[in-house]
Amino acid sequence: QSALTQPASVSGSPGQSITISCTGTSSDVGSYNLVSWYQQHPGKAPKLMIYEVSKRPSGVSNRFSGSKSGNTASLTISGLQAEDEADYYCCSYAGSSTFYFGTGTKVTVL
Amino acid sequence: QVQLQESGPGLVKPSETLSLTCAVSGYSISSGYYWGWIRQPPGKGLEWIGSIYHSGSTYYNPSLKSRVTISVDTSKNQFSLKLSSVTAADTAVYYCARVGIVVVTATHFDYWGQGTLVTVSS
Numbered sequence: 001q002s003a004l005t006q007p008a009s010v011s012g013s014p015g016q017s018i019t020i021s022c023t024g025t026s027s028d029v030g031s032y033n034l035v036s037w038y039q040q041h042p043g044k045a046p047k048l049m050i051y052e053v054s055k056r057p058s059g060v061s062n063r064f065s066g067s068k069s070g071n072t073a074s075l076t077i078s079g080l081q082a083e084d085e086a087d088y089y090c091c092s093y094a095g096s097s098t099f100y101f102g103t104g105t106k107v108t109v110l
Numbered sequence: 111q112v113q114l115q116e117s118g119p120g121l122v123k124p125s126e127t128l129s130l131t132c133a134v135s136g137y138s139i140s141s142g143y144y145w146g147w148i149r150q151p152p153g154k155g156l157e158w159i160g161s162i163y164h165s166g167s168t169y170y171n172p173s174l175k176s177r178v179t180i181s182v183d184t185s186k187n188q189f190s191l192k193l194s195s196v197t198a199a200d201t202a203v204y205y206c207a208r209v210g211i212v213v214v215t216a217t218h219f220d221y222w223g224q225g226t227l228v229t230v231s232s
Contacts, residue, residue: 003155003157034212034215034217034218036217036218036219038156038219045205045222045223045224045225046148046156046205046219046222047222048218048219048220051210051217051218051220052212052217052218057220089155089156091156091158091218091219093215093216093217096169097144097161097163097169097215097216098158098169098171098172099158099161099216100158101148101155101156101157101158102155103155104155104156
């Protein structure tokens with residue numbers, strides 16, 4: 001089993017919407033509605049943005065939303081803002097209390 | 111507010127054992143949840159190392175399982191990571207985190223420490 005697959009980079013202009021994909025297998029993303037997403041600014045610890053595919057923790061902007069179809073999960077950022085420029089990682093439960101992270105996506109606000 | 115803080119040597123020699131501790135405040139480990147370790151090599155992505163349930167049950171990344179030991183000390187409200195036979199490939203920022211749960215299933219990492227850089231070099 002290897003890391004979940006994400007695009008290396010995604011970019012958009014302020015105000016636009018972007019979507020980051022996260023592709024796994026039928027053993028992880030496809031089997032459980034337990035995908036989470038993390039935002040990481042340079043030199044900082046990751047921050048939980050979405051859990052259980054589409055739930056937002058308290059304090060996270062509703063501009064962030066998550067979904068899943070088959071073996072692929074997605075994170076959508078709407079109304080893109082300069083502060084959203086960061087690295088984003090997906091993570092999936094893979095059974096027996098194990099996890100796999102995605103390869104990471106660098107989001108650039110043009 | 112749950113807070114986590116990693117501590118340990120920043121430099122470890124090849125073939126030796128890396129040891130880190132995560133001190134938890136704002137929540138009693140013995141009350142529940144899983145507690146985990148994640149690492150990030152410089153310029154690379156995140157990798158889950160392993161987790162421990164408050165009862166002491168452990169779960170490890172299959173790729174690291176033979177070298178990893180995670181333990182918990184509820185009296186000190188902290189948990190620890192040991193990684194043996196380290197090489198330069200183990201150089202990374204190591205994070206500790208609380209693992210959120212649904213009933214008893216670990217689901218996501220909701221609180222993170224700030225991370226500590228461990229370099230493996232002679």
